Amino acid sequence: MRGHDRLLQLASVFYFSRCHRVNQAGRTPTTPTCTIDALTCCFVDHFHPRRGVGACNSPEQVRGLRKLVCMNSQQEFVLSTIEERDIKFVRLWFTDIVGQLKSVVVAPAELESAFEEGIGFDGSAIEGYARISEADTIARPDPSTFQILPKEVETSRLQAARMFCDVTMPDGQPSFSDPRQVLRRQVQLAADEGFICMISPEIEFFLVQSLRTDGRPPVPTDNGGYFDQATFNEAPNFRRHAMLALEEMGIPVEFSHHETAPGQQEIDLRHADALTMADNVMTFRYLIKQVARDQGVAATFMPKPFAEHAGSAIHTHMSLFEGGTNAFHDPDDEFMLSRTARQFIAGILRHAPEFCAVTNQWVNSYKRIVYGNEAPTAATWGMSNRSALVRVPTYRLNKADSRRVEIRIPDSACNPYLAFSVLLGAGLKGIKEGYELEDPAEDDISSLSLRERRAMGYKDLPSSFDHALRLMERSDLVADILGEHVFEYFLRNKWREWREYQAQITPWELRTNLDY
Template sequence: MDRQQEFVLRTIEERDIRFVRLWFTDVLGTLKSVAVAPAELEGAFAEGIGFDGSVIEGFARVYEADMLAKPDPSTFQVLPWRGETGGTARMFCDIRLPDGSPSLADPRHVLQRTLSRASDLGFTFYTHPEIEFFLLKQGWVPGASPEPIDTSGYFDHTPHGSSADFRRAAITMLETMGISVEFSHHEAAPGQNEIDLRYADALTTADNIMTFRTVVKEVALEQGIYATFMPKPFAEHAGSGMHTHMSLFEGDANAFHEPGAPYQLSKVGRQFIAGLLRHGAECAAVTNQYVNSYKRLWGGGEAPAHLTWGHNNRSALVRVPMYKPDKGQSTRVEVRSIDAACNPYLTFAVMLAAGLKGVEEGYELPPEAEDDVWSLTDGERRAMGIESMPASLLEAIEIMEDSELLAQTLGEHTFDFFLRNKRAEWADYRNQVTAFELERYLPSL
């Protein structure tokens, strides 16, 4: 037994932890959990906890259902909403097959495999997400419209405001669990908030995002409200994204930084952006995996519906921030398309793979888009060579189907399941008769 495992067992005894929840996600990024008694943990560390993988979205077919969840002791944390004593802790798990090999359907393994490829090239991948979400007065009920908890706007400071109280409680809980928060504020739409997590390696960040979404929903329930990461719950307001800052490091050196270069951006950084742009449409079904995601992307404003990059251009897919131009470690790129509701493991895997492809193949970065891309006509965009993100989930699926990069990154099993699931979602959506159609056509046709 290694030191981390010994630390976990000792902490459980000292803190009187009664249950340990083992967390993992399905292919779509839905959190799964099984609770074990502390007495079972030594066996779980050594052999894993068996479960039926055929009932988890995308994990296995019925005849190959036996799987093992092996807890990662480095992710151990006590759940603060379950009490300090007699409480509950959690660990993320790696999913294994009975022979001990990694499950190819485990999203955490997909990311770990891609990070290993980056490591072989000498790189460590760091990410920093800005996570947006809406707070509603109650969860949705059939026939009702969602109602935000306030009417505040971007950066508004409202004394004794419910959003401010919520953010303070959520951040306190996150920091109790060892998750560092960098910023928080009210976003542009009523009831919309943003909390930004501090930079970390991509695997830690993905684990933190899964914890973050759980914490936000727990705190909301405690306060008698409802939190949603749905990309666009309101037609008249901006949607919720997860703008994510990314950088590659070679040891302690930022591989994206080059003093004196435009925006202090190195050749590696420029090639990484070129990879994100060239493969952005292929990645869209993963980074924006729901029908509703494309209502956000094509809703105007600062949503990135076109494959462009820029510096002060918040309509671009990729932005190069310049908050601290004299600080080399801060050079990074910001990807603005990602949904707050994505599977973070698969999203970081495909984003990293696209960027690395640009570096390995020496992609040339196209000219910067200085204009607000939304203000241009279709003809002007075509003349400038600006291509678009998919306009619907169906289009995203069709582009992804032909992507060799996505098939290689996700692996055959995850790639095939993901596409089957998304095709089924589109078919369900296509079969619906919406309120829009009834209101527009029923009175006159």
């Protein structure tokens, strides 16, 4: 590639990320967000100045420019950067079906071989991957996801990097059990319709003194409330360090603040395409836990760790772009929502009861989704209505690029690859089938009785995990989105979890029933 030698001489991947964010000052949802995209954009601006700043500010142009940095060149860039930055080891990441991060560490000298041949592992030892008779599985690092980890979050304080992997079978075919491949399929289906899905999550979590193993509730690190500045936090610099670590890895943060409950935090990530954002969410969880450890506390993404306080959600803002234009925006509509946006919302609402078991995949998830709380309990939508399942934000109504929908049901302990897959798949189904959207809910749904909600025609979301699993079992759409293997294994795994929960005798039961 012409100019490639000069490209490899430039300082580091962080230089490119910073330049990209400075040059692309508008930061529209069409701006590329991953490190290699930023590298490609800056390469073109640097070596083709006549194209001018912003030459790569749309998804179509990014896809074209990525051809300049083919797979081999991406690999060469990674290998060169590792040598220049004195990277001591590289973490290769992927997830199991429930979203637990898996990692294999390779020395820099072995990375070229990993690019060529992948890293073999026993798929039968990973939750949901393969039977013992079909256990040979290969993790193939994706060089476009290469990022250097902040030295501060590594226990060894040695410089390390990470890449996400695509999991394949020995013959090179994508693994049917890889959650990343599940999301890739939905992203491709959207692309086949001319859409690019952009996602921006608001991620909530708790800081606690420690992760107790004795079954008693954890102790939050502060007594703060919503947007509080002074909280007597045991880790007063936590959010500052967390934001710096994320930015250093090229994961842009919009803002952070204290949430409503003691110890509860929220950090919002700037939009990215769906697959990049799922990778970012997994990286986010890793970094947050590491930064918390360094601050002498612990972080938990458990949906509902405290009975008396709000739970933790990952409010997911989504939009579809078509030819560089926000396909959700219509300036002539009453709510400035296009027909595409209305059909997308209708798809989410119609299929939400079926996919709840994926976006809310734990028994504990349904302690958050209860009547009287702000978390949604009915399949409704509304303008700026935080009690609805789908909220249409009213900030910057006239700004086309800002038109989006916020899906408020997923919790922070979901598998982002699978959660984003079912959300996107349900929305695309609404578009393809031309679903009609009902009028928006104007009521505070959380304050309505069950009888009132049903009289108004609101469809209930599942209120318990077993109810959610039964609805998922009957869903052809969720089965199609996840694929047969993931669908069946997920249900088998989660039914086992439910039966284990049912067999438990809780302190509440003993306290209220023992004297009978």
